[in-house]
Amino acid sequence: MSELVTGEAVALELRPARLPSRALAVLIDLALAMAVYLAVTVALVAASASLDDAAQVAISIAAFLLVLVGGPIAVETLSHGRSLGKLAVGLRVVRDDGGPIRFRHALVRGAIGVVEIVMTFGVVACTASLVSARGRRLGDVFAGTLVVRERIPVAPSGFVPPPPPWLAGRFTELDLSAVPDGLWLAIRQYLTRMHQLDQQVGLAMAARLASELAASTGAPAPQGVPPGAYLAAVVQERQAREVRRAFGGGTPGPAQAAHASAPSPVAGYGPVAGVPGGYPYPGGQPAAAPSPQPPVAYGSAATPGAGDPGVPRTAGDPSEASRPAVPPEGRPASGFVPPA
Incomplete structure (x- = not known):
């Protein structure tokens, strides 16, 4: 991985393309460019047959520069670093900070690429790519660019179980x-x-x-x-x-x-479906959670000492102090006791 830092101070982990993949992308681009160049040359020769030799040489040089030099520059500029060969292999040209390239980057790469790829049959480009730690050729060094892999096999991320x-x-x-x-x-x-x-x-x-x-x-x-x-x-x-x-x-x-x-804090937690053993975290033995009890009204038969006539109460009975006063029938719940 190659760690690049963007202008927003965000670290990007990019995988630089190595020599085999880059060489395959260059061969595809050169094959397509040569096919287009031969077709254009045949058309120009047929159209300029009546011209003199100097004009034909000038037209041939112009066709070479436009097709083999200007063509790759235009394609990389318009596609933001994705030529046909790089698109087939899964590569892309980016800036040193991870952003998309512009015309000046493509122009420098294309101009130097004529010397280190076309004129030297790729010897200079291969040597520079092998020496560079990130597989860059001279055109990438002078243009401030980097060829990275876009299609990286990524293993499916596992499911993180929720906490209790x-x-x-x-x-x-x-x-x-x-x-x-x-x-x-x-x-x-x-x-x-x-x-x-x-x-x-x-x-x-x-x-x-x-x-x-x-x-x-x-x-x-x-x-x-x-x-x-x-x-x-x-x-x-x-x-x-x-x-x-x-x-x-x-x-x-x-x-x-x-x-x-969430329920009230207890010592254990319930099983999780689809997890071996029923509980997601090793070492966590579930404890028996207390079953919730429905609220009981004062004065009912389910609460001894709180309105049950069959249970005697004493003066020190705590239920007597905590039980709210229930007004007798026919007497208003005003809080005042009428005089005897």
């Missing part, structure tokens, strides 16, 4: 500015592949990543939380902040939405 509901929104105050990008990448790779690892190896890797993340944030990891669940919760918080930064501070992020609808 009781951890959503718990790390909203965590400082994530000091966490390096390499650690984020390692955490994401672990979360997407943790079920492919051995259980002991996965636990050790999760503990190491959790310790590194805690050291970078300056806050210790919460006790009793599986390291994998802790990593997933922090990753979700980072994604929520990126969403808020991209769409405005007023838009609630996923962490806040999940936190608003």
Whole structure:
């Protein structure tokens, strides 16, 4: 990979094209250019048969410059670095900062390419490309350009499991500015592949990543939380902040939405469908969550001591102090007791 920094201070990871792919693209471009040049030459010879030799030589030189020099320059300028050969191979010419090329870049590359490709049969271009660390020829060096690969095989990214509901929104105050990008990448790779690892190896890797993340944030990891669940919760918080930064501070992020609808904090969390074992994070043994009880009204039979005539009450009964006063029938609930 070649790391390029744009004008907006954004690092781009581009893969420079090497000599075999570039040579194949040049051969395709030269074959097409020579075919067009021969067709144009035949047409010009037939049209200028009545002219003298000097005029025919001038027309031949003009055809050579227009077709073999001006043609590639015009194609790269109009296509922003994609000639027919590069388009077939999957290459593109870009500036050193990763932006699209313009006419001056294509002009310098084309003018020097006549010398190092056409006149020397590609010997100079091949030598310069082999010597350069990024595979650039002399035309690229003088023009400030780079040939990169556009079609790169990318493996499908794995699914990052969400954190338990009781951890959503718990790390909203965590400082994530000091966490390096390499650690984020390692955490994401672990979360997407943790079920492919051995259980002991996965636990050790999760503990190491959790310790590194805690050291970078300056806050210790919460006790009793599986390291994998802790990593997933922090990753979700980072994604929520990126969403808020991209769409405005007023838009609630996923962490806040999940936190608003999450149940009360308990020790365990429910199984996740499609995950081996039913639970997404190794080391997190689910605990039996208390079943929610419906609210019971005061004075009902389900609450002993609160309006049940069959249960005796004493003066020190705490239920007597906490039970609201119920006015007798026929008496207004004004809070005042009429005189006897």
